[in-house]
Amino acid sequence: MIEVNPIIIIFAAIFTSNMIFSNFLGMCSFIAVSKEIPTAIGLGISVTMVMTVTTILNYIIYWTVLVRFNLEYLMFIIFILIIAAFVQLLEMVLERYLPTLYYSLGIFLPLITVNCAILGISLFMVTRQYNFMQTLGYAVGSGIGWLLAITAMAGIRSRLNEKSIPEGLRGTPITLIITGIMALAFVGFSGMVQIQ
């Protein structure tokens, strides 16, 4: 394995290996919640936070428990259980103690458990054999990349004039086409920085 600086991994995760545009993860909430900019930013920030914390938890459990007892084949179960439990706990805590934060970000938490981007990060961290700092960089970068992508999409969609689009293309289909074009644009970043 080539040692890569965690800072470079952050940039790579934002641009060259953007979760949405090159791995297509987290598409469901990306399409459903990208109608307005404030909502998109709220969801993006929640995703980034949850992604960072759960990836670190999963990293620790993976190397201290799963690898030691040869249980790597069970990583899916453990990872998703940790994500689900963490999201639910976080929701309860925010709702009780930080209501303002809850009303702006917490309400998106139930959408996050089934967001494949979160689980995806934990799985890629294992297949790419990152060390702790690299994992941290990768999680933070991917979160920011996701936030950037959904905000950009919300910006475009809020300026889209629905009337000038053929009726059958309105809504999801046109969003998919825009995403496709954006993905092609992001191909331009390839080769700029390396992720592995």
Add this chain to the structure above:
Amino acid sequence: MNTILTTIFIVTCITAILATLLTISNKTIGNYGEVTLTINDDKEYIVQGGNTLLDTLRAESIFIPSACGGKGSCGYCKARVLEGGGPVLATEKPLLSKEELDSNVRLTCQCKVKQNIKIEIPEELFNVKEYAVYIEKIEQLTSTIKLLRFNFGDEEISFKPGQYVQLKAPAYEGNEEEVYRAYSIASSVNDTHAVELLIGYTGGIATTYVHHHLREGDQAHVNGPYGDFYYHEDDGGPIILAGAGTGMAPIMSILQYMADNDIKRKAIFFFGARTVDDLFLLDKLKMLEEKLYDFKFIPTLSREESQEWKGEKGRVTIAIDKYVEKGGNYTAYLCGSPQMIDSIVEALLKKEIPLEKIYYDKF
């Protein structure tokens, strides 16, 4: 074998820890204690806080219609929250109009009960329930109208005379979608373990189901009661009832209510039909005429050629013109097709009966 046991042990430890964490926090952080839920300013419930309003109401057997199951995407579960609902959430805004936001309307599946809360919901939702019923009796009244008696078993329904229930027509051979159709209750409100419906055959999904597929003893589903067409205890003046075909159903319920409660009001029932063959439930009406304080049944036939018919002929409005006194302090209940009701309302207005004393149910 050993490896399998260690695996089970380790994973179980992890899930047990997570489950414990969640359970404890559910008992502590997620526990908002008991709060008071006030509905429409008069009914109070002591409920467990921490759940959504929709779930809380459901636990109290108040069913607010909801199609998406609490995901905040259908926008059906609206209700006015007057106090204690917290700020409107971003997940609700796309589904609420400006007027609704101004009048404190919220999505009950998103709004959580964390403190004492006051809400307002349509009164009729209190009683609405879904009942699993079976068909006790089917009676062919005329060539196209059947009377069906749905038995509720141990359950009870409470409704006002004149209200309707919805009957579910499930998918059957030749029909793939499930539909609900409304039918007025023809039976007495005291008969709480059953409802009787009059259902005429029109060739539609639900009436085809009723006329060609339902047999005595079959299972069916109804929910209700609904509707703001029902008997009003007002000034006690004389009552005009008018209907045609299956529109007799709510009127029968009103008449039986009057008989059961010995209400001493003058009542006159104009029933429109084409020929003698289209008249039904005559024995029951005869009985009511004897039992009630002052009740007259006036069938008017528009197409009867036979010389034996001694009753009224022509349209209902002609009979009304003949029997109703101008300026009498009447209250009117009408149930029938829109055209029929429009013409009767016109005739009643001519008799100087104010519009607010004319209740009707168009179908």
Add this chain to the structure above:
Amino acid sequence: MIKKSEVKKIFKKGIYTENPVFVQVIGICSALAVTNLMMNSLIMGIALSFVTAFSCLTVSLLKSYTPKHIRMMVQVLIISSFVIIVDIYLKAYMPNMSKSLGPYVGLIITNCIIMGRAEGFAQANPPILSFLDGIASGLGYTLVLLMISSIREILGFGTVFGFQILPETITKWTLMVMPPSAFFILACIMWVTNNRRLKLERKGVEKR
């Protein structure tokens, strides 16, 4: 017990009227990532149908015993267990397929179709119906995947399930091999189905 008409309705909903991918717009992450080859799509579709059907069955069996606050955990545990079974099976008997699907097998867990059916259908319906519903949704998903991948594979590689059908000499359309093309094709499929639906709706209005 179970009426034929009800089964028929479930399948019609899963495959056409409420197709998870192009009507409900869920579970499209993997629909885009694995559709460059038809074989991959087929295996992915079968795997997803298997997981959805059995997860729904189990969730439905356990629904009345599951405490509310750990329902989410129980559901993800059930779903991920079935995914691991699929993963182990592919690794043991179809190693090449396992390699080319890579992490997307694991990501079946977070495919919203499974969670959606488990929460939306299995939670309120008897086990056998839930099982059939799972198969129907999975089938609907598989068909869309195959539709997208057939276009991509023919234009991008000139092959169908790996068999050359276009002459070797044609210029391959590279864009079709690259992931963004899946967006365009899915959008077009939705466009066609939307138009059909709109046309039917308009006809319905005129009739009335």
Add this chain to the structure above:
Amino acid sequence: MKNSLYYPILFMIAVTVVFIAILASINYMLTDTIAFNQESELRQKILYIFDVLPENDDPQEIKRAFDEKIKQKTINDIEVYTLIENNQEAAYAVPINGPGLWGSINAYIGLNKDFTKIIGIEFITQSETPGLGGRISEDIYKNQFRNIDIEGAADGNYIISSPQPGSNVDAIAGATQTSSAVVKMINEDLNTFFESTGVR
């Protein structure tokens, strides 16, 4: 009962035990098959580099051929595979890796016993665009690396990709970046190998 403190935990434990027991048993039964599959793939690739693949690709056949002809050996801390012919080392497969366009590429490159010729290449992992850079895994590209004389190569440029003058390998049309990445990693890693081991 559902509201008690212990019920949810016990319920969770029960569900976990049942499911993990099933999974652990399945895994236990299939572990060997999976491990064999993974080894089999590597064996096949190493045999391919030396161009000594058995005619049928039955995994057992491959294992026999591999055990018979290939030995693992460490030259100066670098793990290489050697081809044994007539009880003598006849060729070597040296690991090389480097960044591709999308992710790192891991490969083995085959050298003859005097380290004067490249005799083959095989990619172990690569995540290049299928149909473009991904075509480095196709035989048509890899077979170009059979029998390339590197004895007289200047400045450690053993492989020169077209359209450079004096090229000995054709780049993949439309995937210039991947092609040059492969060339770069071969040249760099071979140089390091030769310098550190001093075999030449």
